[in-house]
């Protein structure tokens with residue numbers, strides 16, 4: 001395969017172009033995704049290449065973007081809708097949660113809803129209100145919807161392809177801070193990275209750290225410091241699909257290490273960390289040597305730019321949690 | 329009369345033409361009041377330029393240009409009484425200034441902080457970022473005034489893009505059903521980021537939306553401050569008199585990029601921008617005032633200097649205000665902080681190095 005160093009933006013753009021090339025049913029819709037190429041340029045040049053019939057700007061209405069995508073998906077198209085920032089998913093919530101996610105269920109399998117909703121999320125980039133919020137926890141109680149969050153360009157491309165191929169609706173959340181933070185050798189050709197599968201980014205023996213999105217590099221940095229300062233070997237697992245979780249990956253890692261820390265920037269209560277912790281309790285409590293620790297955003301609204309850095313998990317916060325779970 | 333019970337048609341209501349000629353009936357406005365309008369428009373433009381310059385220097389966060397929309401934003405706020413409410417987006421900062429929100433409060437917010445003293449007595453809600461969501465609030469404020477029997481009017485303002493949102497349309501419907509004393513104003517500046525107005529709605533005007541909801545409407549030249557002022561004044565009067573809501577579309581233009589994070593040259597024809605530059609709302613009032621001998625060249629220069637001095641002072645004041653404390657985002661989550669959040673706050677503070685001012689004298693770093 002021909003490799004090219006790509007940012008996550010470039011990898012996603014490349015993935016979308018391949019989808020448009022290989023499948024006539026794929027259409028892209030959203031705000032400012034046409035001529036402007038999306039506010040982050042993920043859809044740059046795609047309208048020019050594939051035409052306004054397949055790549056089009058919509059009026060400013062999240063509910064109708066998702067609601068009409070449901071209709072198009074039922075008809076047989078493969079819509080990929082962009083919601084400009086994840087905070088604005090709230091305006092399309094009814095269509096996403098009560099309609100897209102339930103189409104197969106309420107029609108007794110007569111209809112399905114193979115659509116992808118893409119949306120940038122995540123903090124640390126000094127945006128206005130509701131442009132930085134992490135919403136994945138909200139969707140743990142949305143049966144029928146999968147939630148995918150890549151942490152690097154290679155996974156972003158492969159996971160997006162898998163999301164489009166999936167027979168059910170997928171919410172694909174893209175971390176804004178990771179969009180351009182680094183390049184990675186990424187194949188030009190089509191490939192998929194399976195949904196529902198976590199990835200061991202770094203193997204280790206003493207403690208398991210579960211993270212995703214922008215928290216993967218934070219976890220890796222904390223793991224490096226822990227190795228240096230505490231002399232411990234940390235296993236870092238990138239969940240990649242945050243719902244449904246890769247339970248086997250979580251359980252087998254904790255059975256090996258006996259200790260676990262979960263890291264996410266979304267609020268703590270009722271989030272991915274809570275679900276991972278409950279899962280460990282249910283499946284491998286007796287392997288645990290210490291209670292599971294969570295390093296997360298706090299249970300407050302996402303703060304204004306001037307203080308947002310204090311809200312986010314940092315390597316120092318993760319390191320403190322590692323110390324805590326490593327106490328004898 | 330600019331307000332129509334049925335479709336307001338396609339010809340915008342105008343009092344001053346782009347050359348500053350009086351082409352309609354002059355509203356009852358004193359020379360002092362006209363000069364006040366002019367000064368506030370100059371202030372709005374200079375303020376916008378200043379915050380954008382500060383953003384480029386890393387002293388301010390993302391900011392949406394106000395340039396080109398000064399007649400609309402100053403004119404819509406001018407007829408309001410202190411007891412009236414105002415719910416706007418980020419594009420109506422000048423309306424907030426006219427309604428009494430201090431410049432320094434706004435500058436502090438554009439530094440990326442929550443102002444510690446948002447002036448609730450101005451009855452301005454904090455400017456809204458989530459498109460269209462403020463319009464139901466304005467209608468609700470008006471419904472409350474009606475329930476309470478108070479002679480209070482609410483004004484809700486949003487952009488052309490916002491009229492596509494469910495919230496906008498649901499709120500307009502409520503306004504009609506409950507005969508709410510509300511004025512709903514659409515600043516149609518031609519664009520919603522890169523999406524042109526004709527891609528938001530197939531209707532020839534956004535004011536035409538009123539008919540379907542049984543709400544009287546007006547289509548107004550939004551770069552003509554006299555037309556804006558006069559139409560909003562009539563709508564506010566109607567609302568206060570118990571005659572119900574009005575929808576007003578102000579035709580204006582966003583001369584700048586959407587925000588400091590946007591580059592309009594990617595999607596916009598420069599010829600269109602130039603055509604609108606010729607309809608500059610500030611130049612229009614300036615020509616009118618000059619022709620009537622209400623504004624000498626000296627006075628004009630004085631106004632320019634005084635708005636800059638006012639902005640300088642506000643920026644100094646806002647930059648002298650202390651940054652928010654690291655744990656300040658735990659404030660105001662709810663009336664009282666639950667124990668769980670108190671613990672989280674303490675947890676955060678363990679990771680915050682004390683700032684120099686918080687350190688005790690002689691304390692080591």
Ligand SMILES: Cc1ncc(C[n+]2csc(CCOP(=O)(O)OP(=O)(O)O)c2C)c(N)n1
Nearest residue numbers: 088419457458459487488489490519520521
């Ligand atoms: C609900 C929601 N969706 C999307 C956005 C992103 N966004 C910010 S401004 C904007 C365009 C708004 O256009 P318009 O209503 O015409 O107001 P203008 O900026 O032109 O004043 C968009 C899409 C948002 N802030 N809120």
Ligand SMILES: [Mg+2]
Nearest residue numbers: 487488519520
């Ligand atoms: Mg607009």
